Amino acid sequence: MKVQVCIIGGGPSGLLLSQLLHLQGIDTIVLEKYSRDHVLARIRAGVLEHGFAKLMREAQCGERMDREGEIHHGIHISHDGVMDRIDLSKYSGGSSVIVYGQTELTRDLYEARDKLGGKVIHNAADVTPCDVKSDRPYVTYRDGDKVIRVDCEYVIGADGFHGVSRKSIPKDVLREYERVYPFGWLGVLSRTKPVSAELIYAKHERGFALCSLRSQVLSRYYIQVPLSDTPEGWSDDAFWGELKHRLPGEVAAKLITGPSIEKSIAPLRSFVAEPMRYGRLLLAGDAAHIVPPTGARGLNSAASDIYYLYHAMVDHYKKGDDAGLDGYSNRALARVWKAQRFSWWMTMLLHRFPDNIPYDNKLQDTDLAYLFSSEAALRSFAENYVGLPF
Numbered sequence: 001m002k003v004q005v006c007i008i009g010g011g012p013s014g015l016l017l018s019q020l021l022h023l024q025g026i027d028t029i030v031l032e033k034y035s036r037d038h039v040l041a042r043i044r045a046g047v048l049e050h051g052f053a054k055l056m057r058e059a060q061c062g063e064r065m066d067r068e069g070e071i072h073h074g075i076h077i078s079h080d081g082v083m084d085r086i087d088l089s090k091y092s093g094g095s096s097v098i099v100y101g102q103t104e105l106t107r108d109l110y111e112a113r114d115k116l117g118g119k120v121i122h123n124a125a126d127v128t129p130c131d132v133k134s135d136r137p138y139v140t141y142r143d144g145d146k147v148i149r150v151d152c153e154y155v156i157g158a159d160g161f162h163g164v165s166r167k168s169i170p171k172d173v174l175r176e177y178e179r180v181y182p183f184g185w186l187g188v189l190s191r192t193k194p195v196s197a198e199l200i201y202a203k204h205e206r207g208f209a210l211c212s213l214r215s216q217v218l219s220r221y222y223i224q225v226p227l228s229d230t231p232e233g234w235s236d237d238a239f240w241g242e243l244k245h246r247l248p249g250e251v252a253a254k255l256i257t258g259p260s261i262e263k264s265i266a267p268l269r270s271f272v273a274e275p276m277r278y279g280r281l282l283l284a285g286d287a288a289h290i291v292p293p294t295g296a297r298g299l300n301s302a303a304s305d306i307y308y309l310y311h312a313m314v315d316h317y318k319k320g321d322d323a324g325l326d327g328y329s330n331r332a333l334a335r336v337w338k339a340q341r342f343s344w345w346m347t348m349l350l351h352r353f354p355d356n357i358p359y360d361n362k363l364q365d366t367d368l369a370y371l372f373s374s375e376a377a378l379r380s381f382a383e384n385y386v387g388l389p390f
């Protein structure tokens with residue numbers, strides 16, 4: 001089989017890029033390790049930047065997002081028994097974010113791929129990028145006993161943090177930067193009315209909590225837990241009880257609880273791999289970088305990679321201009337690191353760190369007090385939260 005661009009990974013990054021390129025007449029194939037149902041069962045991101053939403057519309061996938069997604073103009077941070085609101089629109093010059101679940105977004109992308117007859121291979125086993133330093137790279141995968149070879153001009157590694165693409169770059173080329181945090185987030189999805197129309201980030205001496213949502217009938221709540229905890233060790237009652245402890249009294253009193261329809265623990269990690277290009281292999285999204293979810297930047301950072309890649313590929317195929325491809329790694333990394341900084345900062349600001357000395361706790365309180373006492377700090381927060389320009 002021969003295509004122009006072979007994309008490894010059928011998550012949001014891979015699907016969005018293949019859809020955008022297809023619309024420009026560039027031939028792609030997506031190789032996904034798991035079944036479609038498996039990919040669609042993942043509960044992940046929910047907060048989208050407008051830059052991402054624009055790209056979804058350009059990919060002709062934005063109709064349901066625009067109909068069902070919720071525009072949020074602010075967020076709340078609760079601390080020391082009080083709740084402060086950050087008016088994102090006021091401090092960002094009129095911008096906002098869209099709350100729309102990653103599961104729904106991925107479903108929209110799959111449907112759009114189906115409609116155009118896009119090539120998406122599921123259950124592709126042992127996917128292996130080969131000869132990516134040459135002008136004739138190819139990718140192999142296994143379908144049962146058959147090994148299939150896909151010849152291509154470029155390979156996109158959009159196969160997430162645990163994928164094969166990044167690992168195929170030699171160790172003496174790849175530099176990895178990582179911080180692992182000493183806790184995780186226990187997340188619960190429940191078919192209940194959200195406790196607040198806008199997200200509440202709660203800093204509490206028992207640990208961080210987040211009240212998020214996917215729609216007006218689907219709530220997503222998180223609490224900070226030690227990495228040694230397991231979802232099975234947390235009954236629904238224990239989860240709701242702990243969440244209430246960490247929220248201001250008036251919010252806890254309004255919280256509607258119900259059975260969890262999904263419960264999982266996500267470890268928190270900051271990670272960047274450089275460079276994002278090796279020969280004709282280009283990394284995108286979680287394959288190259290991970291952020292702790294505190295700043296809601298993960299999926300949004302993937303979107304900026306796709307934006308740069310999409311334009312670089314179009315310039316290459318339509319104008320014979322390789323500047324975008326040559327500069328891709330540096331350009332993408334410049335924005336990736338800014339998202340890393342903001343996500344790290346929000347994580348440090350709002351979580352309880354087991355090894356903190358009293359001095360560290362005082363600095364954390366001061367950082368928060370500064371945020372709410374300075375218009376410059378609020379502007380900086382809002383600018384980062386709604387998303388820096390691509």
Ligand SMILES: Cc1cc2nc3c(=O)[nH]c(=O)nc-3n(C[C@H](O)[C@H](O)[C@H](O)COP(=O)(O)OP(=O)(O)OC[C@H]3O[C@@H](n4cnc5c(N)ncnc54)[C@H](O)[C@@H]3O)c2cc1C
Pocket residue numbers: 008009010011012013014031032033034039043044045046047048102124127158159160161162163164187266284285286287293296297298299300301302
């Ligand atoms: C609990 C949680 C909450 C989050 N909340 C937010 C948020 O609010 N906002 C935000 O912006 N981000 C958030 N994120 C991050 C966001 O979900 C990711 O950044 C996003 O999924 C990245 O998309 P991707 O397509 O790059 O990678 P993935 O979604 O990981 O997709 C990669 C795909 O590649 C496939 N694959 C893996 N290995 C192989 C292989 N060997 N061969 C072929 N295919 C392979 C995988 O099955 C997967 O389908 C959150 C993440 C978590 C875990």
